[in-house]
Amino acid sequence: MIHNVLILGAGSAGLLAAISLRKMLPALAVSVVRSSDIGVIGVGEGTTNSMPAFLFDHLKLNRSRFYAQAEPTWKLGIRFLWGPRDYFDYPFAFQLSGKWPYYSRPSGYYSDEDFHGIGLGSALMEAGNAFPRNAGAGGGPDMSVPFGFHIENVKFVETLESIAQALGVTFVEGTVSGTERGPAGIAALLLEGGRRLEADLFVDCSGFRSELLGRALGEEFVDYRRSLFCDRAVIGGWERTTEKILPYTTAETMEAGWAWQIEHEHHINRGYVYCSQAISDEAAREEFLRKNPKALQSPRVVKFRSGRYRRVWVDNVVAIGNSAGFVEPLEATALMTVTRQCKNLILLLEDAGLRPNAALRDLYNKLSSETFDDTRDFLALHYKFNTRLDNAFWRQCREETEVGALGALLDFFHENGPSCLASLVLPSQDRNVFSLEGYLAILVGNRAPYKARCQLTDIERVTWDHMCTTFRTQAEQALSVAESLSVIRSPLWRWKGETS
Ligand SMILES: Cc1cc2nc3c(=O)[nH]c(=O)nc-3n(C[C@H](O)[C@H](O)[C@H](O)COP(=O)(O)OP(=O)(O)OC[C@H]3O[C@@H](n4cnc5c(N)ncnc54)[C@H](O)[C@@H]3O)c2cc1C
Structure with missing residues (x-):
């Protein structure tokens, strides 16, 4: 039976997993190992409509505190500068x-x-x-x-960490340098400096490093390169001056990929996702800056590979977030996948009375693969028809x-x-x-x-x-993002169901 859960990583995946476990299965002791030497990825700033629903309807987090601390803006969908039309909009609302x-x-x-x-x-x-x-x-x-x-990754992570702390999650500072194997899979994580951390269940949220699932257990990686050719992004941005805060993410076709524009309240975040086989880093950076001359704040390159691990729950290790798989952010689906993985983990642990068996692990793996593969195919459609x-x-x-x-x-x-x-x-x-x-x-x-x-x-x-x-x-008589922010920050505003 599982009593103790140890989560490796305090990025958005690790923290959402920690909060979900403490909120939904309060009998579990939950600890998170985080390394300030490694830090978090610092990207992942657009969500689908699954995120507010997950935070407030599913986990029942307090909206006032979340909005005050994380300072998100609202995203109604994606505007595609794509295909033969000037642009088209893909809202979350059905139409x-x-x-x-x-x-x-x-x-x-x-x-x-x-x-x-x-x-x-x-x-x-x-x-x-x-x-x-x-x-x-x-x-x-x-x-x-x-x-x-639209939510800045650093603010999101800080907010989630304070929520996790308030729920009794224990944080351990340290860098994992190895693992000790045992009959159930992994027996303990070994930290630099000699500390040893045991648990019944290990949740690998170590991002692209996939320390436990990929490195320690050597699980096979299923590559998506035949459907998704892009493997890098150059990222920059600028402080907002007179630009209106738009209620959507923009996805713009570029020479060898596409560029996002994410609308934070005070900052505009831009990134060009490209295929390194089709364009060099220097040429991508040059195209990015030519089209976004304001994005001069030290653009940085992030490398990634699209794909997933064949299984994400192996023995007593379950991976959530970028450590389980990744598809490029064309539909900003990574955090949505994290919310699904957290929900499914809780559902299965609850159903198993905290004694998960091989059949439940297989089911979890099937659901996770399905989500990743459906996302891959959906994104592939964007490329095929552009x-x-x-x-x-x-x-x-x-x-x-x-x-x-x-x-x-x-x-x-x-x-x-x-x-x-x-x-x-x-x-x-x-x-x-x-x-x-x-x-x-x-x-x-x-x-x-x-x-x-x-x-x-x-x-x-x-x-x-x-x-x-x-x-x-x-729509023309509706409130802008800035007007809506000002209303929800007024002392008179009350979120439905919340008294303060
Ligand atoms: C270019 C790009 C754009 C993206 N845009 C979006 C988007 O718009 N929307 C979206 O939903 N997603 C997006 N993503 C995905 C985004 O990265 C994830 O949604 C999200 O941030 C989850 O990250 P994570 O927690 O899995 O990893 P990370 O943030 O990388 O966290 C990993 C954690 O593990 C810790 N760690 C790792 N190794 C060790 C170790 N050995 N010892 C101790 N600690 C360790 C790190 O310190 C960190 O705390 C994007 C990704 C990329 C590459």
């Missing part, structure tokens, strides 16, 4: 995988020409605003629109990117277009993290070709225009 009343077909069929503001989420993105005004609460932000966060640039790198992406398990979905789409029935051929079905909405956003956004064209009737055209105008009006 393509359903059918509005009065229309014979789902919305995607009517979005060939104009794919802007066809739902409230994308209309808000179009208007550059965050939340509709809440008529019933003094005009404050109505946060029922799905959102994720026709914006005609150069050697992007031609190779269109011709050679492998899309894994998406064959049936793409065949169906080519015949039938953005039909809701495509959900029946979606890999992983109900467990698919992106759901049909995500796939349709990328296919419709990139104008992927299909046969079953359909036109709006005259009546449909009038109601469609009216519907989009209603969304636009509501």
Whole structure:
């Protein structure tokens, strides 16, 4: 039976795991080893809408304290400067995988020409605003629109650490230099200076180093290089002056990859993710700075490899975060994967009465592989259908990117277009993290070709225009990110269900 859990690493993965374990399984003693010599990766600043839901609905953390300390801004989705359109928006709010009343077909069929503001989420993105005004609460932000966060990695980690400490997690400062093996897998971690730390379960959150799963246990790494060609990022940013805080991440096509723009309150974070086979570090840096002359604050290069370990739970070691696997941040999915891994770990430990067996470990590994592989395939779709640039790198992406398990979905789409029935051929079905909405956003956004064209009737055209105008009006009257921040910082503001 598990009594003690030792987490290696105090980045966002290690701390989210520690908080989850203490909150959901309070009988467990939880310790975290962290090394200030190694530090945290310092990137990972955009989330999906899974993060607020995980922190506040699942873990029931206090919103006031979290917002005050971590100072996140809100992200309604991603704006893609991608494909043949000037841009298209992929909001977290559903807009393509359903059918509005009065229309014979789902919305995607009517979005060939104009794919802007066809739902409230994308209309808000179009208007550059965050939340509709809440008529019933003094005009404050109505946060029922799905959102994720833009959140500075260092502030996020500091906030999580203080929450973990308050929950009774023990922190040990030190660098792990080796392990001692035992019958259950790993018996103890050995720290520089001679300290020895035992536990029943070890959670490897050591980031790309994957100290326990990769190095100590030698688990096989499954490489994603045939689907995702990028392997480096040059990262920079600048202090915000007059730029409006946008309620979305921007993903812009570049010569040999793409660049993100993340909107913190006082800082704009930019990064160019590129393929080192297609462009040198120097040329990538030069292109990055040419397009972002303000990003002169010492741009740094981060190397990564996309892929996952074959199993992430082996014996008494379970890896969470970058130590388990990584796909490039095109959809900012790493923290979402961490939240899934934490939830599944708790679910299985609870179910097993803290005595996990081989069958439960196999199930955990299946779920984790599924999440990573679905994410790989979803990102591959972005590369396969991006026709914006005609150069050697992007031609190779269109011709050679492998899309894994998406064959049936793409065949169906080519015949039938953005039909809701495509959900029946979606890999992983109900467990698919992106759901049909995500796939349709990328296919419709990139104008992927299909046969079953359909036109709006005259009546449909009038109601469609009216519907989009209603969304636009509501979005234009909505609160900006800056206005919403100022409301939630007012002493009069109360989060639902919180008294102070
Ligand atoms: C270019 C890039 C952009 C990204 N953008 C996003 C994004 O927008 N959204 C997103 O969700 N994710 C993004 N990510 C992924 C992001 O890194 C992770 O989401 C997140 O930060 C999790 O990190 P981690 O905790 O696994 O690793 P880390 O932050 O690296 O933490 C590892 C921890 O382990 C400790 N450690 C390691 N080895 C030892 C040792 N031997 N002894 C003691 N301690 C040790 C370290 O000190 C540290 O505390 C991005 C990644 C990259 C590379």
